[in-house]
Amino acid sequence: MSNKRKFLKVxxxxxxxxxxxxxxxxKYIKIGLKQLHDIFIEKxxxxxxxxxxxVYARKTLSIxxxxxxxxxxxxxxxxxxxxxxxxxxxxxxVSDYLTDDMxxxxxxxxxxxxxDNLIISIFDENSNGLYTTEGDNNAVVFYGEIEPAEGWGxxxxxxxxxxxxxxxxxxxxIFNQEEDNVVYAMVLREDAHWNDVPVQIQIxxxxxxxxxxxxxxxxxLLGIDIFLLLTVLISGARSSKKIVKPxxxxxxxxxxxxxxxxxxxLSVSGSQDELKDLARTFNSMLxxxxxxxxxxxxxxxxxxxxxxxxxxxxxxxxxxxxRWGKKDEKILEESLTAIKEESENMKDLVEKLLFxxxxxxxxxxxxxxxxxxxxxxxxxVKETRMIDGSHQIINLKNEGILMNADxxxxxxxxxxxxxxxxxxxxxxxxxxxxxxxxKNEVEISIEDTGIGISKEDLPNIFNRFYRADKSxxxxxxxxGGTGLGLAIASWIIQRHNGRIKVESxxxxxxxxxxxxxxxxxxxx
Numbered sequence: 194m195s196n197k198r199k200f201l202k203v204x205x206x207x208x209x210x211x212x213x214x215x216x217x218x219x220k221y222i223k224i225g226l227k228q229l230h231d232i233f234i235e236k237x238x239x240x241x242x243x244x245x246x247x248v249y250a251r252k253t254l255s256i257x258x259x260x261x262x263x264x265x266x267x268x269x270x271x272x273x274x275x276x277x278x279x280x281x282x283x284x285x286x287v288s289d290y291l292t293d294d295m296x297x298x299x300x301x302x303x304x305x306x307x308x309d310n311l312i313i314s315i316f317d318e319n320s321n322g323l324y325t326t327e328g329d330n331n332a333v334v335f336y337g338e339i340e341p342a343e344g345w346g347x348x349x350x351x352x353x354x355x356x357x358x359x360x361x362x363x364x365x366x367i368f369n370q371e372e373d374n375v376v377y378a379m380v381l382r383e384d385a386h387w388n389d390v391p392v393q394i395q396i397x398x399x400x401x402x403x404x405x406x407x408x409x410x411x412x413x414l415l416g417i418d419i420f421l422l423l424t425v426l427i428s429g430a431r432s433s434k435k436i437v438k439p440x441x442x443x444x445x446x447x448x449x450x451x452x453x454x455x456x457x458x459l460s461v462s463g464s465q466d467e468l469k470d471l472a473r474t475f476n477s478m479l480x481x482x483x484x485x486x487x488x489x490x491x492x493x494x495x496x497x498x499x500x501x502x503x504x505x506x507x508x509x510x511x512x513x514x515x516r517w518g519k520k521d522e523k524i525l526e527e528s529l530t531a532i533k534e535e536s537e538n539m540k541d542l543v544e545k546l547l548f549x550x551x552x553x554x555x556x557x558x559x560x561x562x563x564x565x566x567x568x569x570x571x572x573x574v575k576e577t578r579m580i581d582g583s584h585q586i587i588n589l590k591n592e593g594i595l596m597n598a599d600x601x602x603x604x605x606x607x608x609x610x611x612x613x614x615x616x617x618x619x620x621x622x623x624x625x626x627x628x629x630x631x632k633n634e635v636e637i638s639i640e641d642t643g644i645g646i647s648k649e650d651l652p653n654i655f656n657r658f659y660r661a662d663k664s665x666x667x668x669x670x671x672x673g674g675t676g677l678g679l680a681i682a683s684w685i686i687q688r689h690n691g692r693i694k695v696e697s698x699x700x701x702x703x704x705x706x707x708x709x710x711x712x713x714x715x716x717x
Contacts, residue, residue, distance in 0.1 A: 203425065221316060222422060236422070241433070241437050241440070241476060242430065242433040242434055242437055245429065245432075245433035245437075246426055246433055249426065249429035249433075250422065250425065250426055250429070252670055253421065253422055253425045254410055254418075254422060257417075257418040257421060257422065258418070261411075261414045261415075261418060263409070264410070264414060265410065265411060265414070268406075268407060268410055269407065272400070272403040272406070272407065273379070273403075275403075276379055276398055276400060276403060277351055277379070279309065279398075280351075280379065280381045280396050280398055281313070281381065283305060283309060283311060283313070283396055284381060284383050284385075284394055284396060285429075286301075286305060286412055287305065287313060287385070287394055287396070288383075288394065289387060290302055290305075291315075291386065291387040291388070291392075295388075296663060297555070298387075299324060302324070302326065303326055306326040307326075309398075310327070310398070310399070310401055310402060311326070311395070311396055311397065311398050312326055312327055312378075312397040312398075312399070313325070313326050313394070313395070313396050313397075314326070314327070314333045314335075314393065314394075314395045314396075314397070315387065315392050315393070315394055315395075316335050316392065316393045317390070317391075317393075318391055318392075318393075319393060320335040320393070322335070323387070323392065334356070335393075335395065336354055336380050336382065336395065350381055350382045350383055351379060351380070351381055352379070352382075353377060353378070353379055353380075354377070354378055354379075354380050354381050354397075354637075355376075355377055356376060356377075356378060363586060363614050376398050376399055377399075377400070377650045378396045378398060378399040378400065379397070379400060380395060380396070380397045380398075381394075381395070381396045381398075382394070382395050382657045408702075413431070428469070439468045439472075439476070440468065440580075443471075443472060443475070456483070457479075458479060463579075469478065479519075488657075492657055492658070496546055496658070500542065500543075503535035503536070503538050503539040503542075504539070506531060506532075506535045507531075507532050507535050507536065507539075510528040510531050510532050511528075511532070513528055514528045517607055528660045529638060538577070542677070545677040545678070546677070548681055549657065549677065549680060549681065549684065552681075554683045557688075559602060559688055559689075560599050560601070561597055561598055561599050561601045561712075562597065562598075562599075562600070563595060563596070563597050564595070564596065564598075564600045565593060565594065565595055565596075566592075566594040566596050566603075566628055566635060566637075567591045567592060567593045567594060567628065569600055569603065569604055569607075569614075570588065570591050570607070570626060570628055570637075571588070571591065572604070573604060573607050573608060573611065573626075574588050574626060575622075576640050577608075577611055577615075581615050583620040583621070584614075584615055584618060584620065584621070584622055584623065584624055585621075585623040585624065586611075586623075586626070587623055587624065587625045588625075588626050588627075589624070589625055590627045590628065591626075591627070591628050592628060592629055592630055594628065594630050594711070595711075596635055596709065596711045596712065597711070597712040598689050598709065598712070599685075599689070602688070602689075603684045603685070603689070603709075605681070605682075605685065606681070606682040606685040606686060606707075607637070607639070609678040609679065609681060609682040610639045610705050610707075611624060611626070611639060612678065613678065613679065614639060614641035614643060614703070615639070615641075617643040617644050617703075618641045618642055618643035618644075618702075618716070619643070619644075622641065622642040622643060623642050624639065624640070624641045624642075625638075625639070625640045625641075626638070626639055627640075630710075630711070633710070633711045634708055634709065634710055635708070635709045635710075635711055636705040636706065636707070636708050637706070637709070638704060638705065638706045638707070639704070639705045639707075640702060640703070640704040640705075641702050641703055641704075642701075642702040643702055643703060644699070644700060645697045645698050645699040645700055645701055645702060645703055646697040646699075646703055647699060651695060651697060653680050654679055655680055655682075655693075656680065657676065657677055657680045657682040658676040659676055677686045686707055686709070689709055689710070690710055691707060691708055691709040691710065692707070692708045693705065693706070693707055693708075694706040694708075
């Protein structure tokens with residue numbers, strides 16, 4: 194018993210391990226199949242040509258089917274109407290035959306039934322069969338009151354009936370017999386006289402010819418539809434290839450565009466269509482990208498150049514300290530002073546670069562709040578007078594205007610403009626500051642009596658690292674700037690949805706006019 198239990202335990206462990214292995218295998222198979230499915234869906238691609246052909250095919254097929262159904266419906270109505278007229282004519286013929294002797298009348302009626310593929314029956318007043326071309330008077334059915342399950346009334350004495358064929362019925366055509374031996378027939382019932390005896394003539398038409406013609410017409414229409422559909426598909430394929438050909442050309446041109454071939458542009462020659470508009474839009478986008486790329490390169494080049502100068506100065510004085518400065522106090526003091534100044538200049542440059550970089554990425558914080566502009570301008574004027582005593586800082590008009598903006602940034606922009614005025618205005622010159630309210634807009638003007646800016650340089654003064662002619666490369670005091678201050682001031686004003694207008698004349702002075710929206714309640 195002990196061995197048996199051990200054996201069963203081992204078998205159980207083996208089976209459990211086998212089930213675990215199968216579970217893991219199926220798990221990985223499921224993951225693999227899912228990955229294959231995802232890859233297939235990702236790689237699955239229907240070309241634009243295929244989609245255009247598919248649209249052509251769907252629209253054409255819909256039109257052909259509707260047209261075919263319209264034709265078949267009209268043919269059915271026409272066939273029904275012709276069948277009714279034919280049966281009515283046969284009724285008059287049968288009525289005339291009944292005036293002959295019985296033998297002659299039966300022969301004529303039989304020939305008529307065979308000729309028009311009809312079943313003609315004659316009943317007495319009690320609906321008992323007197324004669325039928327079916328051959329068995331007792332088997333013939335008199336269609337009196339028709340139940341909904343048996344048929345439908347059409348018009349007058351015409352009805353459409355549903356009947357089952359017996360095994361003795363001989364089909365007169367391949368289309369007269371349907372599933373479960375059920376066929377539909379049109380029946381005409383009319384009163385007449387046979388040898389002065391009132392009778393009822395019943396003519397039944399199983400519509401074999403009409404059904405045959407209907408099926409043949411359907412087959413012809415189907416063949417025409419297939420032919421037209423194939424024709425449309427072939428012509429649609431050619432037309433779609435011609436339509437998407439410019440797209441293929443554009444795709445190849447775009448694939449060849451790299452950072453070294455950014456001057457490449459798409460051709461806009463040819464017909465006037467949406468693709469031409471797309472090419473123009475794409476070319477315009479490439480123009481903006483190229484301009485942005487060139488500006489970025491210029492920005493990096495200028496930044497590198499600006500940083501190279503203070504680094505070179507610091508390095509030069511550091512070498513001087515290593516050689517002589519340890520023992521010579523004069524060289525030591527001069528070197529430390531120069532290193533400190535250049536470090537400050539480099540710090541200022543880096544801070545300005547970071548400011549513009551945050552502005553480009555829309556990460557520069559703008560904290561707007563309500564404040565009085567006159568108080569902010571008073572602070573700027575007071576601070577400027579404390580720092581600079583060689584110029585007249587005149588505050589002509591400073592209205593008490595409450596506005597909504599970032600006071601820190603507005604103050605920074607005003608300082609930049611005033612510092613520029615100080616830098617390029619000779620000692621003893623004047624700088625005038627004025628602020629007024631026009632409707633719901635604040636206008637700030639800063640005017641100096643400095644050396645001015647030429648007309649050629651005026652449109653570019655807000656570009657980064659741009660400097661005007663050599664006379665403005667350094668200020669009146671011999672100090673230079675980084676060429677980033679006005680770019681920062683321009684960004685601040687634009688960020689507040691404002692405008693800047695600059696007027697300047699050489700050796701006369703420069704006037705800067707800033708317009709900012711007030712953005713507060715009109716009653717305030």
